Amino acid sequence: MVDPTGSTPGTRRAPISHYVLAGAFAAVATIAVALLVGATNPGDFWLAVGIGAMCTAYPALSLGARVFVSDHTVTRDAHGAESAESLWLKQAGAGAFLDVLVAMVVGAVVLMIGRFDVPALPALLAVIGLGVADAGLRYAVIRHRSLR
Template sequence: MTPAPEGPAADEGDRHDPHDHHRADLGLPPRRVARRGHHRRGGHRSRSRAGRGLLARRRVFGAAALGPALALGWLLFVSDHTVPQDAHAEDSVERRWAEQAGSGAFLDVVIASGVTLVLLSVLDVDISATGVLTLLVVLALADSAVRYAVVSRRGA
C-alpha cells in the first residue's frame, strides 16, 4: 500500500487512491484523488453549480407529483359536494355488462393458467415468474376489455 502524502500535498485535500497498489508494481507514481467535496485546485466546489442540479430535481419531482396531488385533493374535498350520488348505481346496464365481462374473463384466465401450467411442466420450460405473471395480467385486462365491448354491442 502506498504511504499517505506528507507536507503541502496533504494540506491541499489530496490523498492517494487506496486501490492504486497496482501502479506501484508497474513503477508508476501514485495517482492523487480529491477528497469528497474538494476539487484538486483549491477548496470546495461552487455552491451555485451544485445547487442547480438539486433545484432541477426538485422541480421535476414537483411537476410529477402535482397531477396526482391535485386529483387526490379534488377527490377528497370537492367531489362529495359537487357530484350528485346515484342512488341506483348498482342497477345500471353498464354495471351488469362489466360483471358479465369480468366473470367471463376470470374463467378464461383460470383456464389459460391451467393450460400454461400443464404445458410448462410437461415441456420442462424454465420461465421467470415475472414474465408469466405479466402475461397473465395482460391477458386478463385484454380479455375483460374485449368481452365488455362484445357485451355492450349486444346489449345496445
C-alpha cells in the first residue's frame, strides 16, 4: 500500500521526486559555482571550473538532501535542545563571550594608553582566535567536569 506521499507505511523514505529535486539542486548549484569560479580565473578557465565543481558538488548534494529529503527520513527529537551537549555549548559560548569582551576592553585601554599602532586585520584575527580557543577550552573543561 502506498500513501499520497509515495512512500510505503513503516519506511522512512522520501518520495522519489524529492531525491530528484535534491539532485537537480546539486547539479544547478555546482554548475553555477563552477562557472563563477571559472569566470574569476579566465586564464585557466576549464581548470578553475573543474576545481570549483569538485569543491562544490558534495556540499551542494548535502544541502539538497537536507532541504528536500531529510524532512521525510529524519525523526526530530522533541527535546534535542535540552541535551547535555547543547547545555555545555551554551555555557562555553556564554563564558567565552564574556572573556573576549573583557579582553577587548583591556586591549583597547592598553592600546589607547600606550599609543600603539596596530593594524586591524591581525587584531581582528587575534580576537577571533581568542574566542575560538576560549570556547573550545571551556567546552572541554565543562565536559570533563560533567563526565567525572
